[in-house]
Amino acid sequence: MEKLFKVSELNLILKYALIDLVRNYRKIFSIILTLFISLFILSAILTIENSLKKELNDNAKALLGGDLEIDYHSVEGNLELVNKVKEFTTISNMVEFSTMISTTREDNNQSLFTRIKTVDEKYPLYGTVVHEPEGAINQIHNEPYTILVNENIFKTLSLTINEEIKVQNQIFKVVGVIKSVPDVSGFIVFGDFALAGKETLDLLKLNTLGSFLHYEYKVKFNEGDNTNAIRKRIQDIFINDTKVRLRYPENSASGLRRVIDNFSQFLSLISISAMLIAGIGIANTLLSFINQSNMSIAVKKALGFFSLNIKTIYYCQLLILLTFISIAAYGLSFLLVPMADTYLSKGLGLNIKPLFSIFTFIKIFLVGLLVLVIFSIPTINAIDQVKASNLFRNVFQNLQFYYSKKSIFVSLLFLSVLILLFVIGSARPLYSLFYFGAFFLCLIVFFLLSKFIIFLLKSLKSTSNIPLKVSIKNITQTKSIMPITIMSLGLGVTLLLTLALVGTNFKREVAKSIPEIAPDYFFIGIQSTDRDTFEETILSMDNNVRLEIVPIISSGIVKINGVDPKSYIKRDNDSYWVIGSDRRSSWSDEVPEDNPITEGKWWDLDQPNKLQISLDAKVAKDFNIKIGDIFTLSIYGRKIEGEIVNFREVDYRDLSINFAMLFNPQFANTIPHEYLATAKFENPTKFKETVMLDNLPSLSIIKIADYLTKVTDILNKVFIAIILISTITIIIGLIVISSAIIVQGKVKEFQNLVFKILGFSKKEIVLSSIIEFILIFFSVILIAVLFAVIGSYYVIEHIFELIWQFDLKVLFNLGLSIGLVTLVLIMLTNLKYLNPKVYPLIRNQ
Amino acid sequence: MNTLLKLKKVNLKYQTDKDTIKVLNNIDLITKKKDTISIMGESGSGKTSLVMLIGGLEKATSGKIFFQNQDITALSEDEVSEIRRKHIGIVFQSFYLIPNYTAVENVALTLELNKFKNPQQQAKELLDRFGLKNRFNNLPSQLSGGEQQRVAIARAIAMKPDLILADEPTGNLDSKNSVMISNILFKYVKEEGSSLIIVTHDSKLANKAKRKIKIKDGKIV
Ligand SMILES: Nc1ncnc2c1ncn2[C@@H]1O[C@H](COP(=O)(O)OP(=O)(O)O)[C@@H](O)[C@H]1O
Ligand SMILES: [Mg+2]
Numbered sequence A: 001m002e003k004l005f006k007v008s009e010l011n012l013i014l015k016y017a018l019i020d021l022v023r024n025y026r027k028i029f030s031i032i033l034t035l036f037i038s039l040f041i042l043s044a045i046l047t048i049e050n051s052l053k054k055e056l057n058d059n060a061k062a063l064l065g066g067d068l069e070i071d072y073h074s075v076e077g078n079l080e081l082v083n084k085v086k087e088f089t090t091i092s093n094m095v096e097f098s099t100m101i102s103t104t105r106e107d108n109n110q111s112l113f114t115r116i117k118t119v120d121e122k123y124p125l126y127g128t129v130v131h132e133p134e135g136a137i138n139q140i141h142n143e144p145y146t147i148l149v150n151e152n153i154f155k156t157l158s159l160t161i162n163e164e165i166k167v168q169n170q171i172f173k174v175v176g177v178i179k180s181v182p183d184v185s186g187f188i189v190f191g192d193f194a195l196a197g198k199e200t201l202d203l204l205k206l207n208t209l210g211s212f213l214h215y216e217y218k219v220k221f222n223e224g225d226n227t228n229a230i231r232k233r234i235q236d237i238f239i240n241d242t243k244v245r246l247r248y249p250e251n252s253a254s255g256l257r258r259v260i261d262n263f264s265q266f267l268s269l270i271s272i273s274a275m276l277i278a279g280i281g282i283a284n285t286l287l288s289f290i291n292q293s294n295m296s297i298a299v300k301k302a303l304g305f306f307s308l309n310i311k312t313i314y315y316c317q318l319l320i321l322l323t324f325i326s327i328a329a330y331g332l333s334f335l336l337v338p339m340a341d342t343y344l345s346k347g348l349g350l351n352i353k354p355l356f357s358i359f360t361f362i363k364i365f366l367v368g369l370l371v372l373v374i375f376s377i378p379t380i381n382a383i384d385q386v387k388a389s390n391l392f393r394n395v396f397q398n399l400q401f402y403y404s405k406k407s408i409f410v411s412l413l414f415l416s417v418l419i420l421l422f423v424i425g426s427a428r429p430l431y432s433l434f435y436f437g438a439f440f441l442c443l444i445v446f447f448l449l450s451k452f453i454i455f456l457l458k459s460l461k462s463t464s465n466i467p468l469k470v471s472i473k474n475i476t477q478t479k480s481i482m483p484i485t486i487m488s489l490g491l492g493v494t495l496l497l498t499l500a501l502v503g504t505n506f507k508r509e510v511a512k513s514i515p516e517i518a519p520d521y522f523f524i525g526i527q528s529t530d531r532d533t534f535e536e537t538i539l540s541m542d543n544n545v546r547l548e549i550v551p552i553i554s555s556g557i558v559k560i561n562g563v564d565p566k567s568y569i570k571r572d573n574d575s576y577w578v579i580g581s582d583r584r585s586s587w588s589d590e591v592p593e594d595n596p597i598t599e600g601k602w603w604d605l606d607q608p609n610k611l612q613i614s615l616d617a618k619v620a621k622d623f624n625i626k627i628g629d630i631f632t633l634s635i636y637g638r639k640i641e642g643e644i645v646n647f648r649e650v651d652y653r654d655l656s657i658n659f660a661m662l663f664n665p666q667f668a669n670t671i672p673h674e675y676l677a678t679a680k681f682e683n684p685t686k687f688k689e690t691v692m693l694d695n696l697p698s699l700s701i702i703k704i705a706d707y708l709t710k711v712t713d714i715l716n717k718v719f720i721a722i723i724l725i726s727t728i729t730i731i732i733g734l735i736v737i738s739s740a741i742i743v744q745g746k747v748k749e750f751q752n753l754v755f756k757i758l759g760f761s762k763k764e765i766v767l768s769s770i771i772e773f774i775l776i777f778f779s780v781i782l783i784a785v786l787f788a789v790i791g792s793y794y795v796i797e798h799i800f801e802l803i804w805q806f807d808l809k810v811l812f813n814l815g816l817s818i819g820l821v822t823l824v825l826i827m828l829t830n831l832k833y834l835n836p837k838v839y840p841l842i843r844n845q
Numbered sequence B: 001m002n003t004l005l006k007l008k009k010v011n012l013k014y015q016t017d018k019d020t021i022k023v024l025n026n027i028d029l030i031t032k033k034k035d036t037i038s039i040m041g042e043s044g045s046g047k048t049s050l051v052m053l054i055g056g057l058e059k060a061t062s063g064k065i066f067f068q069n070q071d072i073t074a075l076s077e078d079e080v081s082e083i084r085r086k087h088i089g090i091v092f093q094s095f096y097l098i099p100n101y102t103a104v105e106n107v108a109l110t111l112e113l114n115k116f117k118n119p120q121q122q123a124k125e126l127l128d129r130f131g132l133k134n135r136f137n138n139l140p141s142q143l144s145g146g147e148q149q150r151v152a153i154a155r156a157i158a159m160k161p162d163l164i165l166a167d168e169p170t171g172n173l174d175s176k177n178s179v180m181i182s183n184i185l186f187k188y189v190k191e192e193g194s195s196l197i198i199v200t201h202d203s204k205l206a207n208k209a210k211r212k213i214k215i216k217d218g219k220i221v
Helices: A008-025 A030-060 A058-062 A079-086 A136-142 A149-157 A200-204 A227-237 A254-292 A294-303 A307-333 A338-346 A358-385 A405-423 A431-459 A468-475 A482-512 A528-541 A578-582 A616-621 A689-695 A706-759 A761-798 A807-832 A840-845 B047-056 B077-087 B102-115 B118-130 B143-158 B176-194 B203-207
Strands: A068-073 A089-103 A110-117 A128-133 A145-150 A164-166 A169-182 A193-197 A215-223 A245-247 A520-529 A547-562 A583-587 A597-600 A611-616 A630-635 A636-646 A661-663 A674-680 A700-703 B001-015 B021-031 B037-043 B062-067 B087-092 B164-169 B194-197 B211-216
Touching: A008 A030, A008 A307, A030 A058, A030 A254, A030 A307, A068 A227, A068 A431, A079 A089, A079 A227, A089 A689, A089 A700, A089 B118, A089 B176, A110 A149, A110 A616, A110 A636, A110 A689, A110 A700, A128 A136, A128 A706, A128 B047, A136 A145, A136 A169, A136 A193, A145 A149, A149 A169, A164 A706, A164 B021, A169 A193, A215 A227, A227 A338, A245 A578, A254 A294, A254 A358, A254 A405, A254 A706, A294 A307, A294 B077, A294 B102, A307 A338, A307 A358, A307 B077, A358 A405, A405 A431, A431 A468, A431 A482, A431 A761, A468 A761, A468 B194, A482 A706, A482 A761, A520 A528, A528 A674, A528 A689, A547 A578, A616 A636, A616 A661, A616 B077, A689 A700, A706 A761, A761 A807, B001 B047, B021 B047, B021 B194, B037 B047, B037 B203, B047 B062, B047 B164, B047 B176, B047 B194, B077 B087, B087 B143, B118 B143, B143 B164, B143 B176, B164 B176, B176 B194
Parallel strands: A110 A193, A145 A169, A583 A661, A611 A636, B037 B194, B037 B211, B087 B164, B164 B194
Antiparallel strands: A068 A215, A068 A245, A089 A110, A089 A164, A089 A215, A128 A169, A145 A193, A164 A169, A520 A674, A520 A700, A547 A583, A547 A630, A547 A674, A597 A636, A611 A661, A630 A636, B001 B021, B001 B062
């Protein structure tokens, strides 16, 4: 039949597809609606992701702070090499450190843990520092003892411009407020920060050991220079310097990029779920639509249309619909970008603008096309069953989904393409694949569940209860909407409950560390000489304080058994952070209470001159390390070899003091060190920050509660966003159900009429619908809860590695509200079939 | 060489769960071009089945059916469709217009399918001839039974078929409309020189045909 697709034929098909579509769009409105909603969500996710990434790419240099960054981490670095680079580029030096700042009023003084960045006049090399009042940024360079603080510090400490604050033991004048800085990625994104002139370091007489200084040199290439050549030149200069790390704009904000990737992958999966649920409804609506057109199809066949022509007309209609819907969905998704912008620019200081991308549009269109084709193949193939000879006999059989071997193959093929489209290029392909597996498993289980209930009810011995009898009849009849209701509702509810359980577990895990185990305060930067003063001060405030003071030193792992670990341990290794940069380590006489030894022995006291190392068991496993292996550590520039003598089980979640590496005290005590402390007070109000800072000005105090509130705040926002988005799947499910009810409407109307004639009261009909609903809903909820428990358990325990707990309240509340909404919807859609007008119906029959 | 249709030993059986029903038994029939044939017989005798076989809408259990010397029992469904599209017009007892197409569109559909020029224009001319000038843009639901059947006839004859099959075309109509419909059919056949096979219970109508066939229990008598 190669002549089928002659151009003129195609014209004809297109023309009739258009006519049919224009005349019938009301009958397939639910297809239009569900397809639009799910494509709109997908478009919104992709558009916002694209716009964000474009913003990151466009501002990569500003985010990094230059064309290249020379990062020496906690040491000043090799200035000779830096100066060599300065010969052919522009360099801006900066040093970051954390410290306390506090107000200097008569009373009620407050303090805040702050990240201060000292910058020179060249800062920023790219982008601008938005600040108030104008010119304040010049003041910090020209006038000593001046500082710019960010908006949050300004508000929290209720500062005024030119007010004096205390930074360690020095008085500074706040000359302005920073609205945003271009190089956000350098700061802790959600922390508080301040900018000060480059002399500040000297003014504060900061001690290298105690203040966690971070040295960076941002490099700007001369205009017209070849980027790659200059990069190469700089790389060659630092080729033998192992302390340095060179960063380029393309890896700026890599953490942020990863968050965006993961989040958008996660949301895409939710949106494709919504779309697949919509697909179930599309198949159903389309089948009923084709059933209604049964006669027209038979006539067309009698007139000499080929079956394929007619099917093509239907596919064309879907294609035309899809084209309009995807354009609308994609177009409208741009309206969401400004919303995302206001939400994000506050937190991240990014300004995103809508970005049109033909690739994104094609992807959206393709996804829609695949979903449509997958779900319409068995429906449109039903057209083959229509016989023109029916026209002579005046009977039209009811069409059923039609699966031929070929159509099953094609459907599966398209489904695989769809899945691949989401799996390939996603941040974590394996998770996506796993998600799809779980999704289809749920789908199959819900389908089987519906079959099982029908089977169960059919074999139920007849009851005398009339409403019950009627509802059983309704569920078991051939045109029952039971299977589609269970599948669409089941999938939506499962997804929502799973995410709700993941969310509450996650939130609880973070929140639960506050009251019990977590200390109230972290103290950083206690000098050896200040240790006793610190302890006395704390004890004078609260005698019953639980105080833990541990020594710390900074060290880096240079070699493991003589080999540079970075040469064979990949960046995606869970424990990469241990070798990534210098880590702080401590030592202890006794095995820490919550760090049980899993393998090996505690310190060998007979060898005090040898460095012995106790290692986190998980790190050992990740790096494949055995007892007796040798680590070469770099401590203050000195290379020291140490032997691994035992493994400890470390739980970092409790926010008390935990270290990947502990040393034997006899050896470590000889190394210059400072102290870190945590304190849990009997009553947190007993602690007076300002008194402590008067005694020890260079001390840094972190209030855990503040920190956790910030984290919980962010988590809450994310949680709400996720629940909102996953509600879409339920909404789509409900549209699918109500359209199925409407499709089934004529049957229902007739049935209710018969009941009426038989003398049923309206009450009994309503009652029977409620029974029907309860039967469906409870079986769905039961299975959905089961899946949600399994799914959330897996996510919490295996992906986040947290502790999972069953949360009846959340499940109950969500289940109840979904149930009520569904019930109201079913009643509303049923309502118009409850009051059939007897006479017209009888006349037509 | 003016044979239009030739049926040779055509049998039609329907298989039901319990037994086989012999609907048509060894039917032999030859019709010439420009023939008008009426088929009469009791209800259930097999008239509709015969018409369906000739129109290629049902497969014969055995035997051969030649339409313009082509054995349509040996053709695929689509090939038969193509023959029907060009050469056979069908009129049903229950009209069967496409409900969401207007009168003009229902007629134009066949013309378009056969790639006629100006299908809308030609459809209108035809409907005008059948006295439906004021009903062009009405939907079938807005037409009376007689009007619907006239549109259906216009649809069947628009592409000037060689054979018109009409299965009790007046069965659902009152006598006044029946006369009008039969006049239209026979007048058209005469003007265009096509053939007509018409199934009817109305002997007056049957008498208009040149040749009369009676079927009883699946056999021509
Ligand atoms: N699909 C079928 N299955 C079984 N028997 C059928 C079928 N279609 C028609 N018949 C039988 O074939 C016989 C002839 O039917 P038909 O050709 O419609 O008769 P007529 O048009 O003369 O009334 C009838 O007895 C009818 O019951
Ligand atoms: Mg008949």
